[in-house]
Amino acid sequence: MSKSDSSSFVAKDIKNKPLRVAVLVSGSGSNLQVLIDAMQSGKLPIEIVGVISNRADAYAITRAQQAHIPVAIFSHTDSGKRMTIKTFERHASVQLQDWQPDLIVLAGFMRVLSSDFINNVPAPMINLHPSLLPAYKGLDTHQRVITAGERYHGCSIHVVTAELDAGAVLTQALLSLSAKDNAASLQKRVQKLEHQLLPWTILLIAKQVISLDTLSFTNNDYLPSLPLKLFLDN
Numbered sequence: 377m378s379k380s381d382s383s384s385f386v387a388k389d390i391k392n393k394p395l396r397v398a399v400l401v402s403g404s405g406s407n408l409q410v411l412i413d414a415m416q417s418g419k420l421p422i423e424i425v426g427v428i429s430n431r432a433d434a435y436a437i438t439r440a441q442q443a444h445i446p447v448a449i450f451s452h453t454d455s456g457k458r459m460t461i462k463t464f465e466r467h468a469s470v471q472l473q474d475w476q477p478d479l480i481v482l483a484g485f486m487r488v489l490s491s492d493f494i495n496n497v498p499a500p501m502i503n504l505h506p507s508l509l510p511a512y513k514g515l516d517t518h519q520r521v522i523t524a525g526e527r528y529h530g531c532s533i534h535v536v537t538a539e540l541d542a543g544a545v546l547t548q549a550l551l552s553l554s555a556k557d558n559a560a561s562l563q564k565r566v567q568k569l570e571h572q573l574l575p576w577t578i579l580l581i582a583k584q585v586i587s588l589d590t591l592s593f594t595n596n597d598y599l600p601s602l603p604l605k606l607f608l609d610n
């Protein structure tokens with residue numbers, strides 16, 4: 377299926393059914409945990425149909441297993457040999473085709489995916505990025521923000537496209553920097569924002585308030601254009 381067809385997966389009749397979500401992870405999975413908790417409490421109308429990890433030691437795997445969610449591990453360091461991104465993508469594609477998600481969420485997934493994979497996934501894919509995009513694409517965002525003397529920082533949720541961290545931004549959460557902030561404190565503060573922004577954005581997608589077809593609000597008579605920005609200072 378081509379990229380242009382993929383958005384129809386969200387446009388289909390999902391209003392009364394939980395949104396089928398697949399999550400790709402590499403690390404601790406605190407964002408995955410927030411989604412699991414929201415799903416289990418009935419606050420978020422989703423079904424996490426599976427979790428893919430590219431690291432066998434990711435704590436996210438334990439979180440998924442504890443919630444009885446199917447897990448697929450395609451470790452990039454198995455048997456001491458680095459798995460190429462192509463091999464990872466081949467396995468991940470088969471797995472995603474099997475799970476048939478409506479939405480794919482990269483939540484702390486730390487490998488760069490190829491345009492071929494991105495253009496052929498069976499559902500729209502979104503990524504959580506720890507900066508106010510388009511500023512500070514890539515890694516080490518917290519330190520770079522401090523070094524640059526920025527007043528504001530935060531996180532963004534954007535559609536994944538072939539260009540790294542460059543797809544349409546759907547939502548952002550902002551905080552203001554304090555003189556006491558360092559990279560570690562900022563990381564904690566931004567992660568708190570992520571834990572609010574991610575379920576909230578998925579709720580807007582599940583309820584079809586945000587259309588991934590048109591990359592706008594579905595009923596945009598009264599709503600501003602995307603990205604929606606929340607000032608969630610903490």
Ligand code: GRF
Nearest residue numbers: 403404405406407408484506
């Ligand atoms: C998040 O803070 C995200 O910004 C970054 O990776 C982290 C993932 O955290 N890309 P977790 O695995 O969800 O705890």
